[in-house]
Amino acid sequence: MALFHPVCLIDNDVDGKLFVKESALQILQKIEQPVVVVAVVGLYRTGKSYLMNRLAGKQTGFELGSTIESKTKGIWMWCVPHPTKAGTTLVLLDTEGLGDVDKGDSKHDTKIFCLAVLLSSTLVNNSQGTIDNKAIEELQYVTELTEYIKVKSSDDDEDDTEFVKFFPSFIWVVRDFTLEQKIKGKSVTEDQYLEFALKLKSGNSRPVKEFNLPRECIRNYFPSRKCFTFPFPTTSEKVSRLESLDSADLSFEFLEVTDRFCKFIFDKSEIKKLKDGYIVTGRVLCQLVKTYVDTISSGQVPFLENAVLTVSVIENESAVKEGLQVYQTGMEKLKDSFPLELRDVCAEHERLSSIATQTFMGRSFKDSEGTYTKCLEEEMNKLFDGYLHLNEEASKKRCENLLTTLSAPMTEKLKQGFYAIAGGYVLFSQDLEDIVKKYKTQANKGVKAEDTLEEFLKQKSVDSNAILQADKKLTETERKIMGERLLHPTTEHDG
Template sequence: MYLSTNNCSVFEKPQCLISIGNENILEVCDNVLDEISRIDKPCVIVAIAELYRTGKSYLMNRLADAHEGFALGDTIESTTKGIWVWCRDHPEQKDMVLILLDTEVLGDVEKGDSNHDNRIFTLATLLCSTLVYNMKGAFDQDAVNKLTFVSEMSKNIKYGGRCDEENKILQCILPGFVLALRDFSLKLIKDGREISEDQYLEMSLESKPERNVSFNKPRECIRQFFPKERRKCFAFPVPGDGDILGKLDSLRLQDLSQMFQDVATNFVSYIFIQEPKRLEASKPVNGCMFATLTKTYVDALKRGAVPDVDDTFAMVAKTENERVKKQCMLMFHSKMNEIQLPLPSESLINHFKEVCA
């Protein structure tokens, strides 16, 4: 049964889904996941990851159509630890739920665990249907170098018991990739002609034969993991002056610069047309399936194992089939119990057919 938004905390405000325990151990918040597991509708799952303090929470609140919710913060201190979740009735797709995943910032030197970012990024990537990577400025070599977790993706995910070094399988199971460039000030002009944000992304991802492996490999990995038809770029200009930036969380979209408004509107519109997460080409993921995915992946990461997507999908499918079977049997027995015997055999057969229809 679909969980009502009227009495569900995960629909009211962001909740901690994955907390960080001692020694950066990932822990599932069972009460939150239990609420999500009762959502019996297809889920469009959007995760946003970012380098340290580049304003991803503002984008999350825009997607949630809320002035506040995910903490923006106004200091250098990270306000998000682990992964937080906020469920909303999808604003444009009927009978669907939008699940927003806000990950802790990457590249925080105080964590003291070089693998922690990889675990957070891998988990968010495996759970979502669309991954938004939020960063500040141009998508230059420095920015590409910081995407080390993308380069390591083939080592951090298994499929059918093995890591996919050639990246062919990962293309089918990884989410769509959206690059959000914040405070972008470059003019999008190439050879005297104006280019689009998507063209800028593709140019930035081109390999150069004369450059070394450290230059080309990250670009190659992004191209292979996230095929061109599933890559998108949005270049956000500065939303306003210093006063605007200082109270961004309390301002309406129309209070910001017109150029920022235009990009933000296009970004939200693009995210809202994305399809639900699926088990490969199978049934769209609902809340119960999302819960199983989350528990299975977190359990693997806690053991220090590499998550196996194929095994996890099989487990989710089995759990979902058993859940649906149980619901059907309960409905069948409930309807059959309504029959007052004795009943003519022909009427009993007709009633049986109606119940099974």
């Protein structure tokens, strides 16, 4: 499922309130593949959209701005096939630049930042220049995360480490990096440079605490960190139209870091997972987006466990449906060969139930109480009862048809009064016995073979009785006539 262009996922309404775009949700809803979600955050006008386009392997896509006004609004999404992980979709989230003073809601940026953290498996923090105190202070939103995101609704005193189970890995990207990468005269790697910038000061004074707080937050919430320093991309005249430039116009070093950055994301960025390792597919991400945006935009604090619970309900309901579908499709096929013996229907029921349960398990999520497993079982048993009934009906019909065919000559004879003679009962009984014999030799009559025969014989016993009575009467009369003849042997001859 590839989208040829980015779409708006989360937008601002006229009052600046965030809302989800239904059309984008429909795209996510259809993605059954696991997703790697890379979100970029950072100050406005710092080349975030440009970088995301590079990740999509495209020159253009997310719109760039060429003025000083911030361009991207809300959160935009681009779903592309993962370039190196087959069967996986790469979801790129480009966010509205932070720090633009024109915004109405002072908490707007925090909300965007929180959503990026909540939805991504890799968070790219984009900044310009150097990682100095100013750059870290610009990431003040991390210090508010505990206020804006909670793990459980019950626990007041939360352990920061709980976040780690839900939070993305973290990449700090520095654009237009001009400094020499040296600490105390010694060359260092980009990662060492980042770790140096995040070093804590010792002491308990207020300035020290203020200095340490964002650093502590970054270190605690994002234990997996990586840094890339990008040099200035091109000459200053060309930089404002970067997307229309050939790679020949870009500096070699810039291209090298861009390639390394993209390769790192493709190789190391993990599939988005929920707590306990549950893999997020496009469909699950769709539920997460809905849940989180609804909560955040209504001014409430999203509880990660609640979101997981909401997703689990939706996913488990779908898992039951999917399992049931597998079962039903199989049983519908079996139905074509009804009537079957009970053991054959049962065997197929068992086989399909087990496949359906496996299908369910593949998708179910946190069904520790077994509520949905039970629900699937109950629904399958209900369907099974229906199929058993259909199998009985099919058997009954086949047996009835068979008996109608086998007894057709007898029916004709009855009509013509063939048995209405002395000794007719014996003839009728022989014919009936014949029918039963033939009936019993026929295969594939199904579960209702005995019952239907019994019912047939019950019906025939009415005829049988009538014939017996008539037979008795006729025999009696005949005997009487015979007796008369014996008594008066001449009468008849003479008469």
